[in-house]
Structure formats: C-alpha cells, structure tokens
Amino acid sequence: MNKYSITLFALMMSANIAMAQQVMMQDGKMMTMKDGKPMAMDKDMTMSNGDKVMMDGSVVMKNGKKMKMQNGMMMDESGHMMMRDGVAMKDGKMMAMKDGQSMAMAQDMTMSNGTKVMMDGSVMMKDGKKMKMKDGMMMDQNGMMMDANGMMKK
Secondary structure, three states: OOHHHHHHHHHHHHOOHHHOOOEEEEOOEEEEEEOOEEEEOOOOEEOOOOOEEOOOOEEEOOOOOEEEOOOOEEEOOOOOEEEOOEEEEEOOEEEEEEOOEEEEOOOOEEOOOOOEEOOOOEEEOOOOOEEEOOOOOEEEOOOOEEOOOOOEEO
C-alpha cells in the first residue's frame, strides 16, 4: 500500500470517529483503523446493519447473500459499500470517484476493460451489450459492476 493510500484512508477514518469500523480492501488485504491508524484487520467484523465482513474480504449480508470485496472497495460501519476509483449512480446523477473522493461525472469514461460509461448512466459493455445504471449501482475502474446491495454483476 502506498503512503498516499494510507494517508487518504487515515484521513477518511479519523474525520469521523463513529466510523471506526470502516474497512477497505487494499492490495488484497483487508484494512481497518486502530488507534487512528490504518492496520490489517485482525478479526471479522459485524457492521451496524448486520452485514459481516471477514478478514479475507468476503462479506455475508444480513439477508444471507455473499460477495467478495475487490481492491479499492470500502464499507462504512453501517454496511454501505463504496469504491475508491470508479463511477456510481447516486440520486439519479452519475458520480466519478477518484482516490475515494466523489464528484459529478464531467465526461463519458472508458474503463480499463473497454466498457464505456456515459454521463446519463448508459453503459456499453465491450461486447456491445447496453444497459442503464440504476440508483446505487457502481462500477470500478476495471469495469466490474456492483448493484446497490453490494453484489457483483457480470
């Protein structure tokens, strides 16, 4: 993990003490905060919404669905999934996320796998299939889609 990532993660975590159970997958390792510093997770955690996050990055939602956190994914203490880099549909608007910071999407984007995401939420997969992102959906910089429940979509 580079120093910038550690610093950003530490700032995000220390900005709100109540979010001490925020976790992040970074370089294949689950990280959390201890004494104000990002550290490797040393035990499984249960978020306030009942979702359980394991030290290997697997997540069991309170409804029983399972997923695996990918690099750059974050979950706050209430169980809300976030991404470090990618795009998301939030309240009907496309947002771009870079280094964990969210801003309105200013232009269409092409992900590393060739998937194109338009400012209106339209998506053209590299195989030509089209879809429209719905509120809460996210896509990482590699083109991996996640629905509002944190479940990965192919």
